[in-house]
Amino acid sequence: MALAAVLSSAAAAMATPGSAPDVTPPAARAATAQVPAGVTAGVAVFDRQTGTFTEQVNAAAPFRSASVVKILIALDLVWNNGPDALSAADRSRVDAMLRGSDDSAASYFWVNHGQGAMIDRMVSRLGLFDTARPPATHPGFWGYTALSARDTVTVYRYLLDRAPQSVRDYIMGNLRQSTRCATDGYDQHFGIAGAFNRPWAVKQGWSGFESGGCTATRAASTTAHSDTATAAPAPASATAIDLARPALHTTGVVGTGDRSIVAVLTLHPEGTEYGKAYTDVGRLTRSLNVPGATRPAGTWIGTWGSGVRVRAQATTTSTALTTLPAGVEVLVSCQKRGQQVSVPPYVNDWWAYLPQYGGYMTNIYLSSPDNQVPGVPIC
Numbered sequence: 001m002a003l004a005a006v007l008s009s010a011a012a013a014m015a016t017p018g019s020a021p022d023v024t025p026p027a028a029r030a031a032t033a034q035v036p037a038g039v040t041a042g043v044a045v046f047d048r049q050t051g052t053f054t055e056q057v058n059a060a061a062p063f064r065s066a067s068v069v070k071i072l073i074a075l076d077l078v079w080n081n082g083p084d085a086l087s088a089a090d091r092s093r094v095d096a097m098l099r100g101s102d103d104s105a106a107s108y109f110w111v112n113h114g115q116g117a118m119i120d121r122m123v124s125r126l127g128l129f130d131t132a133r134p135p136a137t138h139p140g141f142w143g144y145t146a147l148s149a150r151d152t153v154t155v156y157r158y159l160l161d162r163a164p165q166s167v168r169d170y171i172m173g174n175l176r177q178s179t180r181c182a183t184d185g186y187d188q189h190f191g192i193a194g195a196f197n198r199p200w201a202v203k204q205g206w207s208g209f210e211s212g213g214c215t216a217t218r219a220a221s222t223t224a225h226s227d228t229a230t231a232a233p234a235p236a237s238a239t240a241i242d243l244a245r246p247a248l249h250t251t252g253v254v255g256t257g258d259r260s261i262v263a264v265l266t267l268h269p270e271g272t273e274y275g276k277a278y279t280d281v282g283r284l285t286r287s288l289n290v291p292g293a294t295r296p297a298g299t300w301i302g303t304w305g306s307g308v309r310v311r312a313q314a315t316t317t318s319t320a321l322t323t324l325p326a327g328v329e330v331l332v333s334c335q336k337r338g339q340q341v342s343v344p345p346y347v348n349d350w351w352a353y354l355p356q357y358g359g360y361m362t363n364i365y366l367s368s369p370d371n372q373v374p375g376v377p378i379c
Contacts, residue, residue, distance in 0.1 A: 033057045034287035036280040038272075040245070042265040043284070044149035047291040048160065049259055054289040058149070062130045063265040064241045065147040066205030067101045068249050069119070071155055072131075073109050073142065074098060074171055075163075076118045079125065083170040098174035100183040101204065110142045119145050126158050138243075143207055146241045152251050152263035160258055175201035175252060180322065180357075186212030187325055190278045191250025192262055194331070194356060195285040196293040202252035205265075209246055209274040211306075213325035245270055248277045250285060255292025262290055275303075275327035282329060298333040298355060299376055302367035310359040314338025314351035321359045330354050334379035335363065335372065353379050 033055050035041045042063055045055035053059075074094050077086065086094065093105035110118070116133030123131050130148035138144045159168055178201070182188045188204045206212065245267040254260045264285055268277045279302070286295070306326035312319040315338055324330065332352045340349040341362045348371045350363040363371060 032287070032289065033284065035284055038269050039280050039284070040242075040267040041284060042149040042263070043288070044153045044261075044263045045288050045290055046153045046157070046261040047259065048157075048257075048261065049291065053153075054260075054291060056150075060130055060148050060150055061265075062132070062146040062148050062241050063249070063267065064143060064207065064243055064247055065145040066143045066207040066247050066249055067103075067106070068147060068152065068203055068205040068251055068265075069142055069145040070097050070101065070106050071159075071171065071175075071203050072122045072145070073106055073113075073118060074174075075155075075159075075167070076113065076122055077109060078167050078170065079121070082164060082166045084166065095174055096183060098171065098203065099177045100179045100181075101186075101188060102183040104183075106142055110140070115139055115142075126154055128154060135241075135243075143205070144241070144243060147265070149263040149265050152265070153261050156251070156253060156261040156263075160253065160261075172201055172253075172258075175203055178202050178204070181214035182212075184212075185215035186274070187214050187278070187322065187328075189356070190248070191264055191281045191285045192252045192254060193250070194282050195288075195295065196254050196290065197296050199256060199258075200252055200254045201258070202250065204251070205247065205249035206274070207247040208244075209248075209272075209277070211326065212274040213278075213328065214322050242267055246272050246277060248274075248281050250281055254290055255294075257292075259292030260290045262288065264288075273326055275325035278325050279327070279329040296331055296333075296355060298331040299373070300329050301332050301352075301373065302329050303327060303361075303365050304367055305365045308361060308365045310354060310357045310361055312359050314360045316341060316362075321357060324361070330361070330366075331356055332366070332373065332376055334377045336379040338362075352376070 033043050041057055042061040043055055043057040044059040046053050096102035097105040119133040128151045131151045132146040134141050134144035159171055180189045186206060192200055192202050247267055249265045251263045254262055266281055308324045309320045310322050333355045335350055335352045337349050338351040341364055343364050346364045348364045350372050351360040352363055353360055
């Protein structure tokens with residue numbers, strides 16, 4: 001996929017260059033979880049080939065699930081009769097909920113299928129230890145379901161090893177088709193989706209951020225809301241969870257034959273920008289020992305500015321493919337000369353190719369001291 005970026009001059013004027021690029025080769029990084037400063041994390045990596053965990057950090061700690069709970073919602077819907085029994089309308093909703101993390105679909109099912117009772121049923125069916133319905137103060141907020149990294153692994157193990165074939169194919173098939181831009185305008189290909197080459201399947205979660213790329217500005221997102229007009233009081237959750245700090249989670253499977261299950265649940269200091277959290281989750285995920293995973297070639301480099309666009313060619317007139325989360329770290333595979341871009345006091349005609357986006361961004365917004373980034377090959 002690719003990146004070509006030019007911010008509006010107004011947005012650029014408020015931005016400042018960031019830190020130096022991360023050029024440490026992947027092979028040199030330690031194969032143990034490296035949790036960035038200020039981040040609270042729950043991590044579990046399970047190797048299905050050996051039947052062992054290769055990483056566990058606070059694996060039993062409960063986090064608010066944000067949109068990761070949508071897997072449980074989907075499982076509850078198809079538990080008794082399978083996906084073929086879904087109406088065409090409901091099937092379309094589930095597809096949108098799992099691929100694009102559609103909130104309206106999750107809210108529709110939550111209200112019409114018992115709200116917290118959906119979670120109670122799945123806890124019992126799957127033998128989950130740390131999962132609980134939202135607290136009694138927020139019965140309609142599906143994203144406030146408590147969930148741990150180890151329970152997330154259990155959910156994926158059920159899907160891959162014990163679920164009926166039709167259920168496995170339907171839910172995992174949707175997760176393999178995760179879209180870069182979620183239906184709320186957030187770039188959801190962080191963590192697993194950025195750290196490893198396909199094959200992978202992911203269900204991500206985010207809560208408490210103001211803007212998440214793909215579109216330049218969004219209203220605040222919690223991915224935890226729901227229509228509570230008909231909500232009945234629910235029993236108090238047995239597990240206390242942090243509902244304040246921004247949450248960013250990456251979960252899924254990686255490698256040929258879905259060899260490894262990865263669950264990375266994180267909380268960030270209040271006020272953290274989405275691009276900063278996106279970068280921190282990416283660095284944490286890349287540090288993990290994930291058997292069967294292959295890592296994309298290139299150099300990870302920080303960016304600065306907001307509204308930076310990824311373009312089809314190395315020109316500001318070519319098609320804009322997407323917008324980057326402000327200040328996010330990106331993978332650069334090569335660079336070439338293209339249209340000269342001026343964002344005073346900077347002028348630059350070098351453009352970076354971002355393979356995960358399939359496009360280019362102007363080097364002006366890369367956190368590098370030179371117009372041409374040292375060590376990055378020519379396209």
